[in-house]
Amino acid sequence: MVHLRLWQPHARRSNLCSLRTVLLYEAAMDSKTALTAIGINFEMEAPTLVARAQAGDSSAFEIIYREHCSRVFGICMRMLADRSKAEELTQRIFVRAWVKLNSFRAEGSFSSWLYRLSVNMVIGELRLSQGKDSRTVDLENVTSAEEPRQEPRPDLQLDLERAIATVPPQARVVFVLHDIEGYKHEEIAEAMDVTVGTCKSQLFRARRILREALAK
């Protein structure tokens, strides 16, 4: 007796994708580089992978994780300026993404959805940590109040990454989102629940701090 089980059907995959299924699993063990090395293009196969992940396929989700973890970690790292916190939050973001995967609609870009989720969670995390530190800052009024900030060490003055880490949190978030991630002021203002004017002034402030740091 021979059995054929069709227990968990997946969304239809392109043949391009299906041909490489075993390789995909294999490659997912290593890294995103390995995916590229064997000619697998994540973006091309992303809709299929997402559909599979939505159907409960954790291995497809692992491939998604490996494709996006560096970018998500980059967002967390730059906005939080704390590697251990960023790692912890990255894990939480992917777990949240897995839980919320069914709310993703195929007509949009998955990466945009994931990065937006990441940004929202980072902003939430920052709010939370401010609450914990009892240093709640009113974002609307923060522009006039100059916070004491950590001065960049002389040997790192030209290091932009380090300089970004010294910018106060709110200004840093706005700077990272606007100048590095390419978000618009309106989008940032909505995510941070502040006005566009506040957002612009925070950006101005961050840029000024950075220019001063880099000029030294």
Added chain:
Amino acid sequence: MNCATFDIRVDDYLESSLAQPEREELEEHLRECCRCRREIESLQALLSRCAGLTREIPPDKDMWPPIAAEIRAQGALNQTLRRISRSGISWSFPKSHLPWRTAAAIALATLALMAAVQLVRRTPASKRTQLPSAPKSAQPEHVAAPVLGKREVFPQSGRAGAAPANQTKSDSNSIRRAHEGSSDPASGAMPTRTANSVVATSKPGVSPHSQSGLSEYVLELRMPQWAFPLYFDIGASPNCNVEGLRQDDTLPAQGDWIKIQTSARGDAVSIQVWVLAGSPGLSIVEKGSGVTMQGPPGDDRNPADKLVGSYSIMPEQTIQVLDLRSFNIKPIEIGLVRDRPDFPTPLRVVNRTSSLKVVDIEERRGGRYRVTLQNVSNRTIIGWMHRRHNGEGMSATPLPPGSTTSFRETFFPSEKNPPEVTVNMAMFEDGSYEGDVDSWALFNARMKVIPKIHAARMRPLFAQALESWREDLASEIADRLRSQIASPSPDLAPEVKNEILAEDPSVSQSPKSMAVVKGPSIGGWEKYELLDMRRCCERDGKIVPALFKAWLTQRKEMFERQLAPR
């Protein structure tokens, strides 16, 4: 305008969102005000640096294990693996070496290869006793590909007397052919040359089963929904010829047909449909990167699984499994249709590039094809792309002159017929390309080749500067950078953008294509280099040779790193 107004508007100015009059006003102020000029230069330098930052920061450690553990803890771990592992089909893999996901993938493949369909002699239609037939799936009308004559000639294009020997090999598993240049119109053989492309078509093969007296069928399962656990038990018999089940066939989508391609002797397939209840008693134990499956040996059945019913399906018949309604599952349809008689079907490969040549098309059973391409140009191809009717494939592996590469495709019987693939774009080291502009745009956007092109383009310039050191070289490099800023690289020049839009206006709506047009430009990058050089090397408006040399060395090392093979 005063400096305060400038500060307010400078952001919009940098984002090019300032209205023309205001822009002109601001630029006029810039010409007059030294402070604001310095301000904007420093802002531009900062933004250039930001543009140079990679958005990705790789984490120090692999965070997947805790994420996977968390997912499992939430009860959302895919139970598929367990189901598959309990399929009752004996399969094995070296447990100590394979991660469990890999093992699962192998299990899938093994399962696919071991499925069997039993067919006994075809019974008359009048004896059919099944439920009323649903509409049959649309079977593709077979379009016969040109059949080669006895003498098959493949002359190389434009070169007389260079017809290579035909390498036709026909056996039960594969048909391999060689393709060179354009066609011989007299013989009707392929490849043929159209206005912009070379067409290579493989010869239609002879079904290996027609020789063995077997008929080919496709068992199709139509799924009205795709998230339910069903189990199909297909009885085997001594007459059954296990021919394999493509892995793809086990993955239906909502409303899709699962196609189980098989060949067998006979005329009816009996199938049991079960609804699965779960798989207690089996566990997957992970030890490091290895995996151990633990469960009742040979036990395939969960006692709680429910039998929906047993059905017998005739060829060219479709039944509905209405009994599933009692399990609150929408009925599925199962059909058995005859496959194309001339299997395998020839693949048509249209080549729109002259630098890539189709040198081989290998056909295998199951509608699988392997196309081999050769770089016949004298330049290294850094990437190429091919399309099929429902997708595309691309490779960013460098292909030096003369070397070959290959890609694989699979076509279902009911897909586009005859199957066709178009090799439509090849991209070179300098960012130039030949072929389809939209494919080039997609390729650029997806494969992120721009940084590599930056490095490849600038490295020789800087290397030359270091090797033949001259004091005036700094200004020469600055001039060259300036000139490249003024007329950006061909892949980002306005005429290319216009070409994209002229050829396909919808490209402007495509975020991916526009990402190329709007994205990080080589011109912008050169602008950054120039600014950085000036910042590092200029003192009082003059380039200091020692500083310049240090900067140059640093840059060269950076390019070496970027171009180093990973």
